[in-house]
Amino acid sequence: MRILSDYRGNVLYMRLCGEMDEHNAALVRRVADKLVDDHTQSERAVIDLSGVSFMDSTGIGFLIGRYKKLQRYGIPVYVTNPSLGTDKILQMSGVYTLMPKI
Amino acid sequence: MKNYMKLEISARGENEGFARSAVAAFALPLNPSFTELSDIKTAVSEAVTNCIVHAYSKTQDGKIIIECETEQTSTGGVLHIEIRDFGCGIEDVEQAVQPFYTTLSDDERSGMGFTIMQTFMDEFSLTSIRGEGTRVEMSRRIGEEDGAAFSKPPKSIRKVSNA
Numbered sequence: 157m158r159i160l161s162d163y164r165g166n167v168l169y170m171r172l173c174g175e176m177d178e179h180n181a182a183l184v185r186r187v188a189d190k191l192v193d194d195h196t197q198s199e200r201a202v203i204d205l206s207g208v209s210f211m212d213s214t215g216i217g218f219l220i221g222r223y224k225k226l227q228r229y230g231i232p233v234y235v236t237n238p239s240l241g242t243d244k245i246l247q248m249s250g251v252y253t254l255m256p257k258i
Numbered sequence: 259m260k261n262y263m264k265l266e267i268s269a270r271g272e273n274e275g276f277a278r279s280a281v282a283a284f285a286l287p288l289n290p291s292f293t294e295l296s297d298i299k300t301a302v303s304e305a306v307t308n309c310i311v312h313a314y315s316k317t318q319d320g321k322i323i324i325e326c327e328t329e330q331t332s333t334g335g336v337l338h339i340e341i342r343d344f345g346c347g348i349e350d351v352e353q354a355v356q357p358f359y360t361t362l363s364d365d366e367r368s369g370m371g372f373t374i375m376q377t378f379m380d381e382f383s384l385t386s387i388r389g390e391g392t393r394v395e396m397s398r399r400i401g402e403e404d405g406a407a408f409s410k411p412p413k414s415i416r417k418v419s420n421a
Contacts, residue, residue: 166287166318175275177271177274177275177303177307178274178307178310178311179271179272179274179275180275181366182271185366210275210278210299210300210303210356211300212303212304212371212374213304213305213307213368213370213371213374214307214368216368217365217367217368218366218368220366220368221366228264240292240293240296241293241296241297241300244368245300245374248370248373248374248377249368249370
């Protein structure tokens with residue numbers, strides 16, 4: 157699993173790629189946090205899930221963890237492009253109430 | 259016609275992907291839809307992750323046994339999955355299956371594992387004995403998505419603890 161990032165127009169984009177499970181999430185957690193710490197001037201952050209081919213409940217914990225971190229800097233966060241399976245999990249767990257889908 | 263497989267794996271994180279893919283591959287002869295396969299993989303991933311993270315606390319060199327059986331029916335088929343470990347067991351299964359309940363909240367755990375297993379599968383049961391291990395049994399009907407959804411009987415959810 158890896159993260160591709162981009163910073164354009166004061167927006168931090170993080171594109172997750174790969175299978176998001178307990179094992180793989182540990183690999184990208186620190187990378188995501190460093191990206192946030194390096195872009196504290198961002199107006200908002202967008203997490204792009206188009207490259208996520210699988211996600212279990214680990215993804216919920218991962219996204220809420222990043223939400224909390226971004227919230228400490230006052231940066232709102234949005235998610236985009238979840239697959240059908242990922243969307244089902246994020247919907248049922250209420251993640252979209254914290255980080256709206258765009 | 260019934261088909262059967264048994265898989266014994268080490269309780270290691272890198273086996274999570276292998277376990278869910280192996281079960282999905284075993285179910286393929288029933289011609290599952292993309293959604294059915296995705297649901298099955300997610301449920302298996304949740305159960306296997308629980309074994310690694312909770313039963314063996316990520317440190318012990320434990321074993322996980324996965325047994326699957328498929329049954330062909332006139333409308334499609336059924337996949338039965340049993341996943342068991344020989345770890346610490348669950349103290350209170352009623353509490354463990356509550357949405358968002360987790361014993362490891364500092365660890366970015368969502369507490370949604372059992373909720374997802376129950377939601378994504380047609381049948382679910384959990385048996386745990388403290389100090390001996392935990393067994394999850396799940397079934398999913400395959401090939402009934404078109405039109406049959408409303409005639410499905412209510413989900414049977416059995417939770418048993420022998421603590």
